[in-house]
Amino acid sequence: MFKPIVKRKELRLWRKKLTVYHIQNGCCKYHIVFTPKYRRKIIYNQYRSSLGEIFRRLCQYKGVEIIEGHLMPDHVHMLVSIPPRMSIASFMGYLKGKSALMMFDKHANLKYKFGNRHFWAEGYYVSTVGLNEATIKKYIQEQEKHDIALDKLSVKEYENPFRDNGK
Template sequence: MANKTNELSHSKWVCKYHIVFTPKYRRKIIYNQYREDLIEIFKRLCSYKGVEIIEGHMMPDHVHMLLSIPPKIAISTFVGYLKGKSALQMFDKHANLKYKFGNRHFWAEGYYVSTVGLNEATVKKYIAEQEKHDIALDKLSVKEYEDPFKGNK
């Protein structure tokens, strides 16, 4: 799959992107009842634009996706489309979200994107193992939260 080229009418291309974005205020909402709905919405929106989801994973507070996006679509335009339309569809499907995320702001501003190039296997492995790594770190770290205004106690 690393060398698979796609074709448009006058071009051949391999454009793969690793994209990460978060819900507003990085709320840990994706694992709850909304996870399956978001997966379905992302698949539908990507198919509308001719974008292939190579790998994807929903973390409790962010989304990792490895996408193959045609060069005729700007990455910023596509991420804006994906976040905007998915937020509208989530608010339509779950009316109670408007009380948690007032004014239809489901996703935080901004996103992370990197081109994958020839190291696709490495990025796929990273996305697949991200959850296991985060759980292991949570188990290892026992943080003592201190109030910065009261000093050390």
């Protein structure tokens, strides 16, 4: 027979320490990024304001705090604080699923662009946030400037290096 490496008493103490850790820190913080289906540049004007309102309402209902967020035309950045009882996977399924349904209900013309009610692409990026919270907040706030700078770089990539620039 196999003997357990960790004794029951030690395991109980370890579980208690883990629980105390979650209680002391309150909630788990995550940086999340996800995109519309086919990475379409659709998040602007009325869609942008609708999504912001929908995200706030859905997060409030689940007890999730949006610490920082930014809606770009082709992706969403969020820094959220999620209660430890909820997994990130279940939260993302809820957020993407419900927000898609609410967007299709609110904006009927989206069904022509996306077809069968798939507003969001499969998957998402997530990372935990610890001591680097301020850095991630700054990154999310400056995301638009960063994307504009990258767009300018990509334009230069297609310029002809052999073309005479008016000289």
